[in-house]
Amino acid sequence: MTDQPISKLGLSADEVLTTTRSVRKRLDLTRPVPRRTLVECIEIAHQSPTGSNSQRWRWMIIEDADKRRAIADIYRTNFEAAYVGADAPEPGSQADRVNQSARHLAAHLHEVPVHVIPLLADRMDEGTPSWRQASRWGGVLPAVWSFMLALRERGLGSAWTSLHLQNERDVAELLGIPYDEYSQAGLFPVAYTIGTDFKLAKRPPAEEFIRWNEWS
Template sequence: MALDLTPDELLTTTRSVRKRLDLERAVPREVVQECIQIALQAPSGSNSQAWHWVVVTDPEKRRALADLYGRHFDPYIAASEEAAPYPASDPRAAAAPRVSASARHLREHLHEVPVHVIPCQWGRTEGADSFAQASFWGSILPAAWSFMLALRSRGLGSSWTTLHLPSEAEAAEVLGIPHDKVTQAGLFPVAYTRGTDFKPAARVDPGRLIHWDTW
């Protein structure tokens, strides 16, 4: 059943959900397929639509992906918690401890999330110039974001993660992905959310980020 959200509410309340993923409730296959079907309406460069979606429900494969994720998460989070990249007045500084705790929760429970979705795109980007890189990623990221929006509109949530990608080749072996021909764009843990009352997050004043006519 779709949530009663305006377009602006959908866009501003689709959050990275970690702690509030319901690990006990099953996610029907048809709901995931509906969300992917919506994602397939996203634009892609030259109308290539070179997408593939690997949906993982097998517990052993989810555990294997979570192990790869954890291998790179642990040093990453330790380094990020030591750094203090934002001044105290920046809203990102206030949110940092909460985000870190949420990320650690997902790391500990990723294997329990009932569905993992890996959006993929045909082709590789090694050695590509900035034009080719922008064209490639600009052809998969809109579809992945549309997938997250479709989940939110149905009372599900996810988090856009990429920390398994340093071991992308190993993940490809687990899932039978032809690694030499296909690129994984991320790993989306998918579950129903405990409650649907998500709100817009504090963000930097857009006046600091918008440049009119020159930097």
């Protein structure tokens, strides 16, 4: 018996690009994510442009519940430390909605069925020259974004998080990642989304961010 084809939403390229949101509160914590779906999304991510056509990345996928809980505990500790003393946003504002969404994810991160950590095959530290960092990150980040776009088309979602990186070495030891050889690019909780009707975000006009030929 052959596997059934992976279901897709049939979105246009523009729809995928403009409705791929950071999904936190609408991650389905009860529905398992098939491995072949993740592999297919990573296959698509590997078509992204990369310097010297080198694909200097790896993908750590964490399904194990104990390891997800350990990572979530680290994340929550850093999350709470970051929010201690922070002024509460105005109730009902966009900032308040983002705040509540972030808190929801922190509280439920261990329940998200899959954690994905993209890895850059190099060690990026504070002393690494900016030109080298730009080159290296410029290879892995398009792949990660392509991964998120592929998830969206298949009815899944994620959010780009980085708070666990304050304890990157601890997470590397937990997962057996060679810390001196690989830099973690982030932590992506992956799940099917509750509903697939994501809209365009409210953004200022592009003209406000553009300069032509000189800064003025």
